[in-house]
Every structure is written in C-alpha cells, then in structure tokens.
Amino acid sequence: xxxxxxxxxxxxxxxxxxxxxxxxxxxxxxxxxxxxxxxxxxxxxxxxxxxxxxxxxxxxxxxxxxxxxxxxxxxxxxxxxxxxxxxxxxxxxxxxxxxxxxxxxxxxxxxxxxxxxxxxxxxxxxxxxxxxxxxxxxxxxxxxxxxxxxxxxxxxxxxxxxxxxxxxxxxxxxxxxxxxxxxxxxxxxxxxxxxxxxxxxxxxxxxxxxxxxxxxxxxxxxxxxxxxxxxxxxxxxxxxxxxxxxxxxxxxxxxxxxxxxxxxxxxxxxxxxxxxxxxxxxxxxxxxxxxxxxxxxxxxxxxxxxxxxxxxxxxxxxxxxxxxxxxxxxxxxxxxxxxxxxxxxxxxxxxxxxxxxxxxxxxxxxxxxxxxxxxxxxxxxxxxxxxxxxxxxxxxxxxxxxxxxxxxxxxxxxxxxxxxxxxxxxxxxxxxxxxxxxxxxxxxxxxxxx
Numbered sequence: 001x002x003x004x005x006x007x008x009x010x011x012x013x014x015x016x017x018x019x020x021x022x023x024x025x026x027x028x029x030x031x032x033x034x035x036x037x038x039x040x041x042x043x044x045x046x047x048x049x050x051x052x053x054x055x056x057x058x059x060x061x062x063x064x065x066x067x068x069x070x071x072x073x074x075x076x077x078x079x080x081x082x083x084x085x086x087x088x089x090x091x092x093x094x095x096x097x098x099x100x101x102x103x104x105x106x107x108x109x110x111x112x113x114x115x116x117x118x119x120x121x122x123x124x125x126x127x128x129x130x131x132x133x134x135x136x137x138x139x140x141x142x143x144x145x146x147x148x149x150x151x152x153x154x155x156x157x158x159x160x161x162x163x164x165x166x167x168x169x170x171x172x173x174x175x176x177x178x179x180x181x182x183x184x185x186x187x188x189x190x191x192x193x194x195x196x197x198x199x200x201x202x203x204x205x206x207x208x209x210x211x212x213x214x215x216x217x218x219x220x221x222x223x224x225x226x227x228x229x230x231x232x233x234x235x236x237x238x239x240x241x242x243x244x245x246x247x248x249x250x251x252x253x254x255x256x257x258x259x260x261x262x263x264x265x266x267x268x269x270x271x272x273x274x275x276x277x278x279x280x281x282x283x284x285x286x287x288x289x290x291x292x293x294x295x296x297x298x299x300x301x302x303x304x305x306x307x308x309x310x311x312x313x314x315x316x317x318x319x320x321x322x323x324x325x326x327x328x329x330x331x332x333x334x335x336x337x338x339x340x341x342x343x344x345x346x347x348x349x350x351x352x353x354x355x356x357x358x359x360x361x362x363x364x365x366x367x368x369x370x371x372x373x374x375x376x377x378x379x380x381x382x383x384x385x386x387x388x389x390x391x392x393x394x395x396x397x398x399x400x401x402x403x404x405x406x407x408x409x410x411x412x413x414x415x416x417x418x419x420x421x422x423x424x425x426x427x428x429x430x431x432x433x434x435x436x437x438x439x440x441x442x443x444x445x446x447x448x449x450x
Contacts, residue, residue, distance in 0.1 A: 001044045001058050003035045009055055019050055025097065031105045034211070040106035042097065111214055112310035113245040120221050122249055126228035133233025133252030136182045137276045138322055140392055141356050143449040145182075148384075148441070151235045151253060151278075151358075152396040152430060153186030155404075155422040157201050160223050162417050163187070166400055166427070167227050173431055174232065177438040180445055184253050185232045186395070189220045190239035191421055192259045198407060198420065202243060207407055207420075217246050224250040238277070241269045245306060251275045255395075258282055258328060258363075262289040268301040272317035278326040278358050278393075285330030285364075287344055291351045297323045324356035326395065329364025336365045336376050338383050345390050358393040362422060370397060370404075370423040374433040381440045389448055396433075402426035 010016045013032040020027040025046060039047065044057035095101055122130075139145035152170070157163050167185055174183040191200040198204060202216035224247055227234055233252035238244055239260065248254075254273050258280040260266040270277045270293075279293040298319050305315035327335045327344060334340075336359045348355050359365065359380050366372035373396055380391055400417025407420050414420070417427075425433070 001038060001047065001055050003032075003037060003039055005055060006039060006047055007032075009051060016047075020046055023050060027105070034105070042095075042101075043106075110310070111217065112308065113306070114308040114310075116217055116221060116246055117249075117308075120218070120225060122225060123229060125231075126225050126250060129228040129231050129233070130250055130252055132231075133182075133184065134275055136233065137184070137253050140182065141276060141322055141324060141354070146445045146447075146449055147180055147182050148391065148445065149182040149184055149253070149393045150396060150434065150437075151184045151186050151255075151393065152398050152434070153235075154188070154399045155186075155362075155397045155419050155424055156188045156191050157220075157223070158198075158207060158420050159414070159416070160219060162400060163223060164226065165417070167230055167232055169400075169427055169431075171230050171232055173434060177434060180438045180442045181434065182233070183434070184235045185227060186236075186397070187224060187227065187234050188237050189216070189247075190237055190243065192237075192239055192257050200239075202240075207411060217243075221247055221250070238266065238269060238273060241265055242306060244269065244273060245308065248274055253278070255326065256280065256293065258330065261293050264296075265303070267293050267296040268303045268317070269305075270297045270323065271299065271301045271320050272315060273320055276322035276324070277320060278324055278395075280326040280328045280360065281330055281335065283330050285333060285335060287325070287347050290325045291347055291353060294323050294325065294348075294353050295351060324354070324358060324392070326358045326360050327365070328360035328362070328395075332364065334365040334367070334376075336361070336379060338386075338388070341383065341388065341390065348390075355390040356392045357390045358395060359391060360395040362395065362397040368423070370402065370425045373397065373425050374429060374436075377433050377437055381437050384441060384448070385444055396430065397422055397424045398427065398430040399424035400427050402429065 006016060007013060010019060013029040016032050017027045017029045023046060038058060047055050048057045136145060137149055140147055140149050153166065170183060170185055189200050189202045191198065198207060202220050203213060204211050205216040205219050206212060224234060228250050234250060235253040235255065236251055237255045237257055252275055254275045254277045256266050256270055256277060256279045261279045261282060279290045281287050282289045298321055300317055300319045302314060302316045305313055307313040325344060327340065329335050341357060344357055345355050359376065361373040361376040365376050377394060377396065380394055384391055399419050402425055404419040404423040405415055408414060
C-alpha cells in the first residue's frame with residue numbers, strides 16, 4: 001500500500017484522517033503528512049478494512065486477518081484489533097490496539113549505534129583528541145591541572161558549516177590561552193523545550209518538522225568527528241537517554257540540564273557516561289536537586305537501555321566519579337556571585353562532595369541577556385583573584401554573531417552565524433572576554449592549588 005494511492009482513493013489527507021477517526025482510531029491530517037512512501041502497518045490494516053480490500057496492506061500486514069476477524073474483535077469497519085502478524089524479524093506482533101499504542105501513530109526502525117559507527121568510524125586523530133580533552137577536564141576537577149575549563153559555543157547547532165567556521169576560530173584561540181584556560185567547544189544537538197519548539201539538529205535536522213532523526217544522527221556524528229579531528233575537546237547536553245550510544249565516544253564533557261537534573265533516568269544514564277558531567281541547579285534555583293544528583297551519579301546503577309546493536313538491554317554502570325554542579329541561576333535570580341558560590345560550597349561540603357563549581361554565564365545568571373555574559377565571566381575571574389578555590393569552569397553561549405533569530409518559514413532567510421535558540425555573544429565579544437580572563441588569571445591559577 002502506497003500513501004499516494006490512499007490519498008488518491010480518499011481525495012484528501014483530511015478525508016483520510018476523518019475516516020480513520022470515525023472508525024475509532026484518531027488521526028490528524030498533519031500525521032498523515034508524516035507517513036512517507038507507505039502508511040504505518042497498523043494504519044494499512046485499518047485502511048484495508050475501510051476500503052473493503054480495494055487498498056491492500058503491504059506484505060504480511062493482513063495475513064492473519066481472517067483469524068482475527070473470526071474472534072469478533074473488530075472495529076466499526078471490521079479492522080482487526082488483535083493482530084498476530086509476522087513482522088520483519090519473524091516474530092509475531094501481539095499488539096492489541098484496544099488497549100495499547102492508542103496515541104502512537106507509527107514506530108520506525110532506526111539505524112543501530114553499531115551500524116552508524118561502522119558507517120562513520122571514529123578516527124585515530126579524533127580518539128587522541130577526545131582522550132586528551134577528557135583527561136584535561138578530569139585533571140582540573142582533581143586539581144592536578146591548575147587551569148579552569150570553559151565550555152563555549154553556540155546555544156545549539158543548526159548550521160554545520162557555521163559550526164565548522166566557529167570551531168576553526170576557537171581552535172586558534174584555544175592554543176593562545178592554553179596555559180591558563182582549557183577551551184571546550186559546546187556542540188549541542190538536542191534542546192529541551194519548556195512547552196514546544198525546535199528540538200535540535202538530531203530530532204529535526206532540516207528544521208521543517210519532518211523529524212528525520214536518522215539523518216540527524218548521521219549529520220551530528222559526522223560533524224563531531226570533523227571537529228574532534230581539529231583537536232578541540234567537545235561537549236554536549238545528554239538529553240535523550242538513547243542518543244549517547246551514538247555520539248558519546250566523541251564527547252569530552254557532558255551537561256545535564258536544569259529540567260532533567262532531578263530525573264532518575266538522567267542520573268542513571270550519567271552514571272555510565274564516559275565523560276565528566278555537569279549537573280545544573282534546578283530551574284527554580286534549588287541546589288538540592290543538583291547535590292542529590294551528584295550523590296546518585298557517583299553510584300552504580302542498573303536500568304533499561306540499548307546496546308550497540310540497538311537491542312533493549314539491562315545496563316549496569318560503575319558510577320561516574322567526575323560529576324560536578326553548574327550554577328545557572330533560577331527563579332528569576334542569578335547565583336554566580338560570591339555569596340551564592342559560598343552557599344553552594346557549604347551545600348557540597350555538607351553532602352561530602354568535592355567543591356567543584358562551574359558557573360553558567362547565560363540563562364538567569366545573565367538575566368537571559370547575552371550582552372551580560374562577559375560581566376559574569378569577569379565577576380568569576382575576580383572571585384578567583386580574591387581567593388576562591390571552588391570555581392573550576394565556566395559555560396558561555398557564543399556564536400559568530402550576537403543575538404538570536406526566529407526560524408523563518410523560508411530557511412533561505414536564516415542569517416549565517418546567528419543562534420536560533422538562546423541569544424549568544426558574538427565571536428569578537430567571546431575572544432575579547434576570554435583573553436581578558438586569561439590575562440587576569442594567568443599568574444594566579446598556578447598557585448591556587450598549592
């Protein structure tokens with residue numbers, strides 16, 4: 001059964017949706033638009049019944065129809081509700097549409113982590129870069145390296161060429177300040193949404209609601225390999241619990257965002273990540289969720305996940321000893337100042353946790369005004385000058401151009417190098433702020449851990 005034939009039979013996508021909904025299984029015209037070349041197998045069986053067999057389900061989708069019909073378990077149009085068909089793996093599909101998958105439109109098989117890595121294997125140069133970056137971050141957290149690390153880059157990646165352009169600039173700057181600051185490029189492909197919105201390059205790489213996730217995974221992995229080969233340590237937000245299997249081998253530092261710090265799923269996942277991981281305080285400014293997360297992530301866990309072959313598996317982790325807190329403000333207030341940093345130190349000490357604090361210069365620490373980020377950077381530098389020993393890193397949202405833009409209906413109208421999510425400072429502002437930080441701290445940091 002082809003989607004075009006279904007549309008031709010019913011006349012419009014709206015008519016298809018109405019017919020299926022009236023049959024007892026809700027459908028929207030927008031969902032029909034996402035079908036691709038063929039409708040989902042469940043819909044094919046429904047449409048075959050609705051059209052009295054004029055449109056036939058593909059393959060084995062209706063092979064056991066008569067057996068199901070004989071039980072009397074049918075919809076208004078005679079669609080079998082208990083299906084025992086042979087699926088492509090040779091296993092029988094025991095889905096009962098009366099009680100499960102009621103709000104699932106379709107389920108599509110995705111490339112496995114092993115298959116993606118076989119298509120795009122990590123290179124020796126990228127491996128060396130990842131290992132060096134991870135070790136640098138661990139050494140900074142362990143106070144074996146006197147430097148601080150700064151996670152800097154676009155709020156989100158939407159333009160691969162612009163990302164490469166930014167990376168080349170950052171590589172040169174990283175070399176310039178490497179005696180004082182370890183620069184880690186922010187390469188975020190997944191964006192948490194408070195309600196709805198563009199969810200990032202992996203989820204919707206073409207920014208047109210086509211949700212070509214398989215393409216997104218290919219694009220993301222290819223970019224990460226190219227950036228790692230430049231010698232840059234890379235960071236990302238671990239948002240979807242499945243995606244790390246596809247890209248984590250290229251990541252030197254990971255973030256768990258304010259919306260997911262309290263999530264058991266993300267704490268368990270982070271306990272098995274190969275990189276160091278920063279947990280942000282809650283969106284309300286609460287530190288408790290972050291300190292609880294740090295205690296959890298250091299412990300071993302067992303949970304459901306997938307293996308490299310994409311099979312659902314029991315994942316058993318060792319625990320991640322390199323987790324730390326990220327202060328990002330919250331509840332409409334900043335928390336990067338010396339008083340709030342001291343409060344965070346005391347909370348960490350009370351929980352018997354290492355006093356490792358990163359300051360996120362964006363979000364509510366800058367009142368969501370990117371122009372204020374350099375001021376936050378300068379304040380953190382001054383705290384270190386005044387004797388602070390807990391601030392080990394910063395996070396900065398930066399792009400080629402200052403500010404942000406909405407995603408236009410015509411993607412040709414996108415402005416190059418300008419964020420489509422949170423506002424960022426420009427490259428010129430970024431380089432200037434980092435150079436100033438290096439100049440302030442280059443003589444202080446070597447003695448800080450003595």
